Amino acid sequence: MPSKPAPIKKAAKKEPAKEEEKAPEPAPEPAPEPAPVEAPPAEAAPAEGEAPAEGAAPAEAAAAPATEEAAPAAESELPADGEAPAEAPAPEPKPPTPPPPPPKEPTSAPLDLFVEDKNDTSVTIIWSKPENIGAAGLDGYVIEVCKDGTEDWKAVNEDLQKSCRYVIKNQTTGDRLKIRVVAVNEAGRSPQVALPEPVMVKEVANRPKVRLPRFLRQRFVAQVKEKVNLTIPFTGNPKPVVSWTKNGGPLDPKRVNIRSTERDSILFIRAAERDDSGVYEMCVKVDDFEDRASLTLQIVELPGPPASVKIVDTWGFNVALEWTPPKDKGNTEITGYTVQKADKKTGDWFTVLEHYHRLNATISDLIMGNTYKFRVFSENKCGMSDSAAVTKDEAKISKTGIDYKPPEYKEHDFNEAPKFTTSLTDRATTVGYNTKLLCSVRGFPKPKVEWMKNQMIIGDDPKFRQICVQGICSLEIRKPGNFDGGVYSCRAKNDHGEAIVSCKLDVKRKPDYAMIINSQCFQMETRNRFTSSLTQEQKVQGLCCLRISWISGSTHTYGW
Numbered sequence: 001m002p003s004k005p006a007p008i009k010k011a012a013k014k015e016p017a018k019e020e021e022k023a024p025e026p027a028p029e030p031a032p033e034p035a036p037v038e039a040p041p042a043e044a045a046p047a048e049g050e051a052p053a054e055g056a057a058p059a060e061a062a063a064a065p066a067t068e069e070a071a072p073a074a075e076s077e078l079p080a081d082g083e084a085p086a087e088a089p090a091p092e093p094k095p096p097t098p099p100p101p102p103p104k105e106p107t108s109a110p111l112d113l114f115v116e117d118k119n120d121t122s123v124t125i126i127w128s129k130p131e132n133i134g135a136a137g138l139d140g141y142v143i144e145v146c147k148d149g150t151e152d153w154k155a156v157n158e159d160l161q162k163s164c165r166y167v168i169k170n171q172t173t174g175d176r177l178k179i180r181v182v183a184v185n186e187a188g189r190s191p192q193v194a195l196p197e198p199v200m201v202k203e204v205a206n207r208p209k210v211r212l213p214r215f216l217r218q219r220f221v222a223q224v225k226e227k228v229n230l231t232i233p234f235t236g237n238p239k240p241v242v243s244w245t246k247n248g249g250p251l252d253p254k255r256v257n258i259r260s261t262e263r264d265s266i267l268f269i270r271a272a273e274r275d276d277s278g279v280y281e282m283c284v285k286v287d288d289f290e291d292r293a294s295l296t297l298q299i300v301e302l303p304g305p306p307a308s309v310k311i312v313d314t315w316g317f318n319v320a321l322e323w324t325p326p327k328d329k330g331n332t333e334i335t336g337y338t339v340q341k342a343d344k345k346t347g348d349w350f351t352v353l354e355h356y357h358r359l360n361a362t363i364s365d366l367i368m369g370n371t372y373k374f375r376v377f378s379e380n381k382c383g384m385s386d387s388a389a390v391t392k393d394e395a396k397i398s399k400t401g402i403d404y405k406p407p408e409y410k411e412h413d414f415n416e417a418p419k420f421t422t423s424l425t426d427r428a429t430t431v432g433y434n435t436k437l438l439c440s441v442r443g444f445p446k447p448k449v450e451w452m453k454n455q456m457i458i459g460d461d462p463k464f465r466q467i468c469v470q471g472i473c474s475l476e477i478r479k480p481g482n483f484d485g486g487v488y489s490c491r492a493k494n495d496h497g498e499a500i501v502s503c504k505l506d507v508k509r510k511p512d513y514a515m516i517i518n519s520q521c522f523q524m525e526t527r528n529r530f531t532s533s534l535t536q537e538q539k540v541q542g543l544c545c546l547r548i549s550w551i552s553g554s555t556h557t558y559g560w
Helices: 004-021 036-048 056-081
Strands: 111-120 125-127 142-148 167-168 176-185 204-212 218-224 228-237 241-246 257-260 263-268 278-286 287-300 309-315 318-323 336-343 348-354 360-363 372-379 417-421 427-430 435-444 447-454 462-471 472-477 486-494 496-506 549-552 555-559
Touching: 004 241, 056 278, 111 176, 125 176, 125 496, 204 278, 204 287, 228 278, 228 287, 241 263, 309 372, 318 372, 336 360, 348 360, 427 435, 435 486, 435 496, 447 462, 472 486
Parallel strands: 218 287, 417 496, 427 496
Antiparallel strands: 111 125, 125 167, 142 176, 204 228, 228 263, 241 278, 257 263, 278 287, 309 318, 318 360, 336 348, 336 372, 417 435, 435 472, 447 486, 462 472, 486 496, 549 555
């Protein structure tokens, strides 16, 4: 059959030509794989060879090798055209491979599991979330219980518990249950947290409660060697069990005594020491319920002196001081400082600053020429320190740069001529009675005083006594006679002049007494009534003292 192979050969010759014409068309497409480029010509070949109706299968069989031959031919022709190398796609960079996800781990154990409430048939517990949850998250909690004395743990919640509180219901009154909680996530179960002691399923009549006094809710401060006696009341039924701790540990029975009754608990320290300071916690417990209260006890004493004090600078009448806080503050805060100064001459200390809060000070108003020392005391709630820090150096307030110029005063001229400030006065005296004449005089230089009688200088006559003291001049005439009367003068004289004053002295004789006495009415020893007038006269001469009284009847009427 020569007619059938001819069309097959023609078809084989025509398809490579058609493939060569179609080969440039898929080249611009950036196809990373060559298979899709060769497939369309292989499928298109039978479509164009529609003329032969018979012998399709042999034509397809012959087209397959022809296609394989055409593909190398097309590839060989691509470099000749010069277009395929320019449009060939470059290989794309691959993205970095992401790190593998961290492995999923279970959470840490739940925290702070304790009993919130209970009655005769149920127990309510609460807890806190785990500290570390991790990437797997937290799906919920499983609550497990078992009776005391067994290890048959059973979960009491069918579904995971989302909240941190759960009520364990339908329990038998009087049973003692052990309870634990486990956190669950995709990685599995966490470590468990369990109650420290089994819980009795029983309703509590009165929960324990500590009634901490108001003054103990803040820091309680006492001094060293003082007695500490604190009473803390509480409630609870039946009688709560009371326990005490200090800073989380047990108390020292040698230092602290505890006495508890049904209503209160007493903390007693006979003589407090600084080591007794700390946080004391009281716990009252009834069955599985408890209440706690803490109080802070601070034992204080006098502080030590400042660590050091020094003189920083000295200028004029001022001194600058600096000091450092004390090493021992007495277990409390420093409230201030007291600064004192002392003069080197006297050594007496005087306070210049009190309740001072800074660590430096300037002392002013110091005395020029003196040398000073300084000391500083510390103060706290208990008072001032027993000792002080004293400066090693001394501060001397020098006199340099200060020149004192006294003011100039005009000298006063005290020279003055004599002048009598009190003059002599005329006088009268009796013979035989001493008499004194007085006057006062002033003047500078001190004037010379002379006494004269009738213009004659008396001189050193012993009958006269002359005295002049502080300008007071006196002339005493001793027992003057009838011839001592006259004009007396006092003359004062110095280099600047003189002054004179005078007076008249009258010397009288002794008086003559004459008295007429009626002998009938004058009675020396007896009394008589006045009956008649005086009939006799009697003359009495001389100096005498005579008292005369007139009596009318029995009444004294007149006398001299």
